Amino acid sequence: MKSINKTKQTIFLILFLSFLYSCDNTQTLFLSDIKQGFIANEFGPPGKDISFEKNKLSIRDKIYEKGLGVHAPSKICLDINGQGEKFYASAGLDDEVRKARSGSLRQSLTKTADHVYDGNLDLSDLKQGGTARFHVYGDGKILLSTGWLSENSPAQEIELDISGVKKLCLEVEKSPDGSFADHADWSEARLTMKKNNVAKDLELYGSVSDILLNQTGFLPASFKTFRTSESRGQKEFSIMDMSTNKAIFTGVVTEKKGDWGKVYIGDFSTVQTPGKYYVQFGDKASEPVSISSLQYVYNLEKHLNWFLSQRCGDPEHGWERGQHRDDGVRLDNRKHQDVSGGWHDAADLRKWGMTINGLWALSEVYLSLSAENIPDFGGKKELKARIKDEFNWGNKYYSAMQEPQGYLMEQIGGDVYKHGDNNRFTDNISGTADDRWIVTTPNEPVFQYMFVISQCNMALTEKPELRNSYILKATRCFNWATENKIVKDIHSLGAAQTASLKLYETTGNEKYLSMAEEYLKLILGRQDTIQRPAYGFIRSWKPGAPDPKNDFFPEDNLSYMLITPDFPIWSIVESIRVIKDPELNRKARQAFQMYVDHFVSYFDGRSSYGIVPLALYRKNPGGDRKAGDYFYRWCYVNHEDNEWWNGINPRIGYAGAILVRGGILTNNPKAIRIGQQQLDFIYGCNPFNASTVTGLGYNQPDYFKTSEFVPHTPETVGAVMAGIGSSEEDQPVLLPGRWQTTEYWMEAVTGTVMLLNELNNYQFEKK
Secondary structure (H helix, E strand, C coil): CHHHHHHHHHHHHHHHHHHHHHHHCEEEEEHHHCCEEEECCCCCCCEECCCCCCCCEEECCEEECCEEEEECCEEEEEECCCCEEEEEEEEEECHHHHHHHCCCHHHHCCCCCCCCCCCCCCCCCCCCCCEEEEEEEECCEEEEEEEEEECCCCCEEEEEECCCCCEEEEEEEEECCECCCCEEEEEEEEEEEECCCCHHHCCEEECCCCCECCCCCECCCCCCEEEECCCCCCCEEEEEECCCCEEEEEEECEEEEECCEEEEEEECCCCCCCEEEEEEECCEECCCEEECCCHHHHHHHHHHHHHHHCECCCCCCCCCCCCCCCCCEECCCCCECCCCCCECCECCCCECHHHHHHHHHHHHHHHHHCCCCCCCCCCCHHHHHHHHHHHHHHHHHHHHCECCCCCEEEEECCCCCCCCCCCCCCCCCCCCCCCCEEEEEECCHHHHHHHHHHHHHHHHCCCHHHCHHHHHHHHHHHHHHHHCCCCCCHHHHHHHHHHHHHHHHHHCCHHHHHHHHHHHHHHHHCECCCCCCCCCCECCCCCCCCCCCCCCCCCCEECCCCCCCCHHHHHHHHHHHHCCCHHHHHHHHHHHHHHHHHHHHHHHHHCCCCCCCCEEECCCCCCCCEECCEEEECCCCCCCCCCCCCCCHHHHHHHHHHHHHHHHHHCCHHHHHHHHHHHHHHCCCCCCCCCCECCCCCCCCCCCCCCCCCCCCCCCCCCEECCCEECCCCCEECCCCCHHHHCEEHHHHHHHHHHHHHHHHHHHHHC
16 A cells, blocks of 8 residues: 555656646747847837837727737737747737727827828728738748737637747738728737747847839849848849740849848849849749839839929919919018919928929939930930929929029918918919918028029020029029028038039139139038048038037037938039049049948948938937947937928938939949939838839838818829838838828929939940
């Protein structure tokens, strides 16, 4: 009997120890406690233990302390390498949606745009969305699908065996009713894992595995690349001829680890024969891609449609067809002054001073098209006439906005006493109560100089005997600017230098050349030449500011201009083109080369998609990205509240134009290649495989529709959206329907047009 009891005790002890051993060799990991790597979801990376709206996670009134809050569509992956055992979660739509339905959705869902999106044109339809489907995948095979859930559905309790799974993915799918208010929770999402060192290396990630490239195509001389986030062990890719379905080029991808994830890059620049092709990489194939010497001419024609659609006061053209012919009433003396004409700036009725970007860009393009070596621009003779007609329409407004003293007034249609109070339709009858106010104070210094440059450009498009009226307007504005010493920072200094060069080109007057040379010396003196991880950029500057040797910019950040090109660098490039003094020309070339080699190239190495950074900062602006002793971001600072921030298309479009123009002048293929990458990003070679141009490419996010007036700005072919932005931690966001990312912007259009033009110039240089 004692022997039997002893045997039972031994068995019990073995079982108990086995149980302890089993318990000791597993661990539970909440997904919200795992490090987040690169995640490219349209609405940003998941919230850790909070909903999309940054509330406590809640499904049908049950509060969850742990979990991930997302917005559909969403995909999150985790490499667990066969070390997982179980996956658990309570999945459903967050209560913030259900509760908001009973109140004011626009006021309750603060992070959701104050309008609907996903193609819905009825801005009062607040019932769409709030429907999603949850999926769990293991190594590409579906392990679970919840079916469609609404905000009224109970939480779906998930328990899955994930033994042997190497890659686990959680996906939330938006339904056909749109993604508006699809706020989804993976509440209490957790794994049981074998207890080893794998857990410390785990990282949540997510990106599209498509083949990403410029969706509109390339010129024969273009630098041509594609990117993809997965190789599956594959290295070789092929360029396939659409007409024969045969490979005409084979290459090998290179791996690149950047701030926005690991990508594999295939270079097929040597393919130059015009035609239709697609990229074959393993079992993945791209959409068709065109190579044509006229490809960017076709694109340019589409973008011209934007200007025509945005015309203000034109009875024959413009989406609001003949509106605002009564513009406007001066704010200073309450008298009517005819400032009709011009273009609306964005998805609104405002005519900000910054729409002068359109005047400047179109006149720059026209001058390129007028070059003797490409008089027909590939047989597109009518294109020049269209461009000239367009900038003449814009000039109608800006000429009327110039005061007798010479300066340009600020704007009409923008904010006067409160936000949006001048952004309205009118009855087209002067002297009635709805006339819009002209803000008569002087415009920003950079815009004054852009007016000078534009007038000079337009003068150069005319025969010498017809140039005087343009030159008079340019010199009056320039003289006022000089007398009033409006150069206050590095941007206005660069614009003043460029304006001086243009006046010299237009008039031949040596005094303007002397001024340009003196301005250039100031700009070159502000170039950072201290060898560090990233240098060669132009530092901040204010008249009379100290310049300590070891403190290369005393302000908090190296500022930039979102709505204009980087004029200090542009002025250096223009100096290479215009200034003949051997020593100054050499110094300008040297400065551009340093900028490319030690600033642009450095960040080209850090960027997964080869884009230029937004700015440098002394203090961490969010994202914790460092270049030596300084921080940087790829996108505008966004603390995910209601503060103003914006997408990056204007920034990268203008930067690309500068790089390509400078690259042509200095025979620098590196600069031209990086310039091309900026265009590729705009046209779809980005983390979302989404073109941010309506009517060009595919997968466009829904565009922003204002709620300030009815009808709102329509969908416009050739319009360029503000562009991809980023979260507080500088992870990319697309945000369909938000003004910050998907509003049509004049500056985004003009930056893209300028870049297209310079790449066309490169094409003709290579012929």
